[in-house]
Amino acid sequence: MKLFLLLLISTTIVSAKPITLEEIISHIKGTHPQFQAKEQLRLSLEAQAQSNFASQPFALALSGANASPDAGEDAFEYSVGISKSFAFGDTKKLGLLAQQHNDEAALLEKERALIDLSNRIKDLYHQSCLDRENRRLIEASLESYRKLYTKKQKAYKFKEVSKKELLQLEMQMRTLQQEAKSSLSREKISQERLYDLSLIEKSTPLSCTDLQELTPEISYQKRAFSYTKSAFSKQMKALDFLEKRYAKSIDSIDIGASYDDEIDTKRVGVGIAVPLAFTSAKNEQNHLAIMHKKALKKLEYQNWMIEQRGRKKTLEGELKNSYNTLIMIEENLQLYHDSLMPLIEKSFKYGESSSLEYIFARAKLLELSQKRISTKKAYYNKLFTLYSLLEMEN
Numbered sequence: 001m002k003l004f005l006l007l008l009i010s011t012t013i014v015s016a017k018p019i020t021l022e023e024i025i026s027h028i029k030g031t032h033p034q035f036q037a038k039e040q041l042r043l044s045l046e047a048q049a050q051s052n053f054a055s056q057p058f059a060l061a062l063s064g065a066n067a068s069p070d071a072g073e074d075a076f077e078y079s080v081g082i083s084k085s086f087a088f089g090d091t092k093k094l095g096l097l098a099q100q101h102n103d104e105a106a107l108l109e110k111e112r113a114l115i116d117l118s119n120r121i122k123d124l125y126h127q128s129c130l131d132r133e134n135r136r137l138i139e140a141s142l143e144s145y146r147k148l149y150t151k152k153q154k155a156y157k158f159k160e161v162s163k164k165e166l167l168q169l170e171m172q173m174r175t176l177q178q179e180a181k182s183s184l185s186r187e188k189i190s191q192e193r194l195y196d197l198s199l200i201e202k203s204t205p206l207s208c209t210d211l212q213e214l215t216p217e218i219s220y221q222k223r224a225f226s227y228t229k230s231a232f233s234k235q236m237k238a239l240d241f242l243e244k245r246y247a248k249s250i251d252s253i254d255i256g257a258s259y260d261d262e263i264d265t266k267r268v269g270v271g272i273a274v275p276l277a278f279t280s281a282k283n284e285q286n287h288l289a290i291m292h293k294k295a296l297k298k299l300e301y302q303n304w305m306i307e308q309r310g311r312k313k314t315l316e317g318e319l320k321n322s323y324n325t326l327i328m329i330e331e332n333l334q335l336y337h338d339s340l341m342p343l344i345e346k347s348f349k350y351g352e353s354s355s356l357e358y359i360f361a362r363a364k365l366l367e368l369s370q371k372r373i374s375t376k377k378a379y380y381n382k383l384f385t386l387y388s389l390l391e392m393e394n
Contacts, residue, residue, distance in 0.1 A: 018207040045103040083256030094245040101238035108231040123384035124194040129208035135183040165355040246287040322379040
C-alpha cells in the first residue's frame with residue numbers, strides 16, 4: 001500500500017503540467033488579493049460618493065409647552081416644523097465632479113501598483129528559471145567529473161596516474177558538490193518567493209520556455225508614466241471644480257414650514273434661510289487654500305517627473321550595458337567551448353597536459369557559463385524594474 005501511494009505521488013509530480021508565465025499572470029489577476037482589492041476600492045469609492053452627495057434629510061422639529069394665561073384656563077401649546085437644506089445652483093454638481101475625478105485618480109494609482117506587482121512576479125519567474133539553469137549546469141559539470149574520477153581510479157590501480165592527480169580531481173569534485181548544494185538552495189529560495197507572491201501551488205513546475213527575448217533597448221508600446229500623468233490630470237481637474245465651488249457666494253438655502261397651535265391662535269408659516277457668504281471668510285479661505293494646493297501639486301509633479309526621467313535614463317543605460325556584456329560573454333564562451341576546450345581535452349587525453357591544467361580549463365568554462373547566467377539575471381532585474389518605472393507591462 002505504501003509503495004502504491006509512493007508511486008502515485010511520484011507519478012503526479014512527474015506528470016504535473018509546467019506552468020507558463022502567461023498562466024501565472026492570468027492566475028494572479030483572478031485570485032491575488034491586490035487585484036481583488038481594486039474592485040473593492042472602486043465599490044467603496046462609489047458608495048462614499050453617493051453618501052457624500054446624497055440629498056440632505058428632512059429635519060423635523062417638535063416643541064410643546066403648558067400655557068397659563070391671565071384670563072382663562074391652562075392649555076397645552078405645541079409647534080411642529082419641517083425643514084430641508086438644498087444645494088444652491090451647481091455647487092453640488094461641482095463637488096460631485098471633484099469627488100469623481102479624485103476617485104478616478106485613486107483607481108489609477110491602484111492600477112499602477114498592480115502593474116508593479118505583475119512585473120515583480122515576471123522578474124521572479126525569470127530569476128527562478130535562471131537559477132534552475134545554473135543548478136543544472138553545475139550538476140552536469142559534476143557528473144562529468146564523477147565519470148572522469150571513476151576512470152582515473154581504475155587507472156590509479158594500474159599505476160597509470162599518480163595519487164596527486166587523483167586527489168586534484170577529487171578536490172575539484174568535492175568543490176562542485178558543495179556548489180551544487182548551494183545552487184539548489186538558491187533555486188528553492190527564488191521559487192518559493194515566486195510561489196508565495198503569485199499564490200500558485202509549490203508543487204507546480206515552471207515551464208521556463210518563455211523567457212523574454214533580450215534586446216539592447218525596449219520599445220514603448222504606450223506612453224511612459226501614463227497612469228501617473230492621468231492621475232495628476234484628474235487631481236488637477238478635481239481642484240479646478242473645487243475652486244469654482246468655493247467661488248460661489250451662496251452654497252445652499254434652507255426651506256422650512258411650521259404649524260403653531262397656541263391657546264387662541266393657530267399659525268402656519270413658511271420660511272427660507274440664505275447664508276450670507278460675504279459675512280464670513282470661510283469660502284474665501286477655502287478658495288485660497290485650493291489655489292495653493294494646485295500650485296503645490298504642480299511643483300510636486302514636476303519634481304517627481306525630473307526624478308523618474310533621471311531613473312529612466314540610468315536604467316536604460318544599465319540595461320544596454322548588461323546586454324553588451326552578455327554578448328561579449330557569449331562570444332567568449334562559444335569560442336572557449338568550440339575551439340579551445342576540445343584542444344585542452346585532447347591534450348589531457350593523450351597525457352600532454354596535467355590534471356591541474358585540465359581542471360583549470362573546465363573551471364574557466366563553468367565560470368564563463370555562470371557569468372552568462374548571472375548577467376542575464378541582472379539584465380532581467382533591470383528590465384522589469386524599468387517596466388515598473390514606466391508603468392507598463394511588456
